[in-house]
Amino acid sequence: MVSDLAKKGAFYLFVAAIVFYAVFPFYYAIVTSFKTGTSIFQVDYLPTSFNLENYKSVFSSGGRPMTLDDVLHFNITGFPLNFINSIVVSTLVVALALLIAVTASYALSRVRFRGRGLLLMTILSVSMFPQIAVLAGLFELIRAFHLFNTTFALVFSYTIFTLPFTVWVLTTFMRDLPVEIEEAAIVDGASAWVIITRVFMPLLWPALVTTGLLAFIAAWNEFLFALTFTLDNAHRTVPVAISQLTGASDHEIPWGPIMAACVIVTLPLIVLVLIFQRKIIAGLTAGGVKG
Amino acid sequence: MSDVAALPSRAALPRNQGLSDLSRERLRSAWIFLVPMCLALLIVAGWPLARSIWFSVTDTETDHIGQGDFIGLANYLTWKTLPSGRTVFYGVLVNPEWWNAVWNTVRFAVVSVACETLLGMAVALALNANFPGRGIVRAAILVPWAIPTIVSAKMWAWMLNDQFGIINDFFLRIGLISHKIAFTATDSTSMFAVLAVDIWKTTPFMALLILAGLQLVPNDIYEAAAIDGVHPLKVFWRVTLPLVRPAIMVAVIFRFMDAMRIFDLVYVLTPNSSATKTMSVIARENMFDFNKIGYGSAMSTLLFLILLGSITLYLWLGRVNLSGDGER
Numbered sequence: 001m002v003s004d005l006a007k008k009g010a011f012y013l014f015v016a017a018i019v020f021y022a023v024f025p026f027y028y029a030i031v032t033s034f035k036t037g038t039s040i041f042q043v044d045y046l047p048t049s050f051n052l053e054n055y056k057s058v059f060s061s062g063g064r065p066m067t068l069d070d071v072l073h074f075n076i077t078g079f080p081l082n083f084i085n086s087i088v089v090s091t092l093v094v095a096l097a098l099l100i101a102v103t104a105s106y107a108l109s110r111v112r113f114r115g116r117g118l119l120l121m122t123i124l125s126v127s128m129f130p131q132i133a134v135l136a137g138l139f140e141l142i143r144a145f146h147l148f149n150t151t152f153a154l155v156f157s158y159t160i161f162t163l164p165f166t167v168w169v170l171t172t173f174m175r176d177l178p179v180e181i182e183e184a185a186i187v188d189g190a191s192a193w194v195i196i197t198r199v200f201m202p203l204l205w206p207a208l209v210t211t212g213l214l215a216f217i218a219a220w221n222e223f224l225f226a227l228t229f230t231l232d233n234a235h236r237t238v239p240v241a242i243s244q245l246t247g248a249s250d251h252e253i254p255w256g257p258i259m260a261a262c263v264i265v266t267l268p269l270i271v272l273v274l275i276f277q278r279k280i281i282a283g284l285t286a287g288g289v290k291g
Numbered sequence: 292m293s294d295v296a297a298l299p300s301r302a303a304l305p306r307n308q309g310l311s312d313l314s315r316e317r318l319r320s321a322w323i324f325l326v327p328m329c330l331a332l333l334i335v336a337g338w339p340l341a342r343s344i345w346f347s348v349t350d351t352e353t354d355h356i357g358q359g360d361f362i363g364l365a366n367y368l369t370w371k372t373l374p375s376g377r378t379v380f381y382g383v384l385v386n387p388e389w390w391n392a393v394w395n396t397v398r399f400a401v402v403s404v405a406c407e408t409l410l411g412m413a414v415a416l417a418l419n420a421n422f423p424g425r426g427i428v429r430a431a432i433l434v435p436w437a438i439p440t441i442v443s444a445k446m447w448a449w450m451l452n453d454q455f456g457i458i459n460d461f462f463l464r465i466g467l468i469s470h471k472i473a474f475t476a477t478d479s480t481s482m483f484a485v486l487a488v489d490i491w492k493t494t495p496f497m498a499l500l501i502l503a504g505l506q507l508v509p510n511d512i513y514e515a516a517a518i519d520g521v522h523p524l525k526v527f528w529r530v531t532l533p534l535v536r537p538a539i540m541v542a543v544i545f546r547f548m549d550a551m552r553i554f555d556l557v558y559v560l561t562p563n564s565s566a567t568k569t570m571s572v573i574a575r576e577n578m579f580d581f582n583k584i585g586y587g588s589a590m591s592t593l594l595f596l597i598l599l600g601s602i603t604l605y606l607w608l609g610r611v612n613l614s615g616d617g618e619r
Binding site: 012021126130228262272274 | 313316317318320321322324325327328329331332334335336338339340341342343346353356357413414417420422424426427428429430431432433434435436437438439440441442443444445446447449450452454455456457460491495496499500503545548551552554555558559570571574575578579584587588591592594595598599602
């Protein structure tokens with residue numbers, strides 16, 4: 001009986017350790033983001049102050065706090081602009097990938113044709129090969145298309161990892177839809193296009209949300225392409241902007257604003273993840289996506 | 292798990308043989324549906340890959356792209372015999388910095404994937420048990436996964452800070468260290484810093500993949516083992532592990548491929564440190580900081596070949612069936 005209790009205690013201790021380990025760094029970033037001045041250099045394990053100064057400085061546009069007027073007139077610079085860039089890039093690239101992937105996955109999951117296995121393997125290998133291997137070629141292509149230092153350069157280049165992934169996951173989802181539905185539609189004389197848009201789409205919504213979300217997160221977090229294909233702050237996305245937040249010297253790194261920026265860009269993701277927890281896990285295991 | 296990661300084994304609808312009008316029509320629309328995707332992949336992946344490989348056999352400069360000349364394999368290896376009779380070698384393959392980066396990358400990939408698999412297994416086993424609050428724990432371990440890599444790099448850089456970092460403070464308090472350590476700036480510790488962040492960030496992914504495999508193991512097997520009085524450890528080694536092996540194999544491939552191309556974490560957490568510089572970092576440095584896109588492309592092409600070689604070997608040795616066609 002005692003050993004049973006000890007076992008249970010040890011188990012819960014282990015689980016508590018997991019939760020602590022997973023959550024602590026983010027907790028500490030939040031605690032730090034509310035501290036200003038010299039208090040930031042004092043190590044506190046528990047929250048000590050609640051000061052929004054860092055958040056104000058992150059949300060300032062052109063050296064002064066951003067106003068509603070600025071937003072309405074698109075007079076936005078600095079970090080808020082980076083935030084908007086990230087949203088625009090991620091949304092566009094997800095829309096593009098889903099648009100192309102839905103029809104392709106229908107063909108890959110529902111029609112048996114020669115070379116299907118090979119095509120699937122090619123798609124999988126594209127999603128796995130290193131981004132650096134295409135960096136030079138993409139750089140040339142983006143220059144040739146006059147896309148360098150624009151947000152479209154990122155939409156264009158991000159397709160390389162969002163598209164294969166969406167196709168792969170949607171294909172696994174679609175192959176599990178019952179054949180009978182499709183057969184009934186065919187008997188009624190529906191074309192492949194009608195089957196996709198009228199019969200499959202309503203059933204596919206959950207899958208589309210999941211894949212879209214995962215692709216969105218991947219695009220939101222991307223760094224190498226964003227660093228290489230944009231030059232000035234006006235076109236940067238959030239990850240690059242955060243990496244470039246530095247002070248005048250090494251000793252003046254603005255840790256407070258950096259932590260505030262970190263919290264701001266992470267909060268939406270965490271909320272999304274917690275809401276769509278189950279769907280995300282299903283999508284992750286189906287796609288074997290990278291972390 | 293191999294079921295989950297694998298793809299269509301069930302043929303949908305008519306087979307090709309004896310094509311009816313209907314299936315011919317289906318086949319035609321299938322190809323039309325595939326064209327946009329194939330075209331997109333060709334433009335953003337196929338062509339740039341081919342161009343990068345081409346750059347690697349030219350002396351192209353980044354500022355004058357497209358004006359390079361073909362120089363054979365000179366970026367990889369070339370040699371010149373000096374008047375004194377001594378032969379000098381040039382190229383990536385005799386560049387000590389390159390081999391240092393290869394060693395850093397391989398070391399990082401092997402250690403991080405090994406730790407993540409073991410830790411992930413432990414977490415997955417815990418989550419596979421039924422206990423109140425399991426949902427909360429599963430949500431909590433998704434947090435590191437959802438945080439952007441750059442953000443986690445910055446958060447950990449702050450925690451690992453040499454003067455004001457909480458980790459130094461904590462280690463001092465419990466007496467583990469006697470003076471503060473600059474974890475990210477010291478050559479002997481910077482790799483540990485990178486590993487710590489990566490393991491923290493990626494173990495959840497590993498745990499979830501393994502958990503998905505664990506949940507496919509039918510419960511009656513465990514019940515049968517319990518009735519026979521088999522020791523839990525033996526059940527784990529003889530029953531659980533063999534059954535989740537395919538899931539682990541797939542997870543390890545994906546993680547390994549990902550770890551081998553690591554760029555962002557190293558670039559932000561330990562900038563310009565030769566103790567952590569990986570293949571991706573050194574390749575990009577040559578391409579865009581040193582204006583040598585040809586030479587840098589030789590490095591990225593080598594990384595590509597190394598990955599291609601190792602995955603082929605792994606798939607062949609492990610007999611992993613990723614496509615799910617055939618066999619089942």
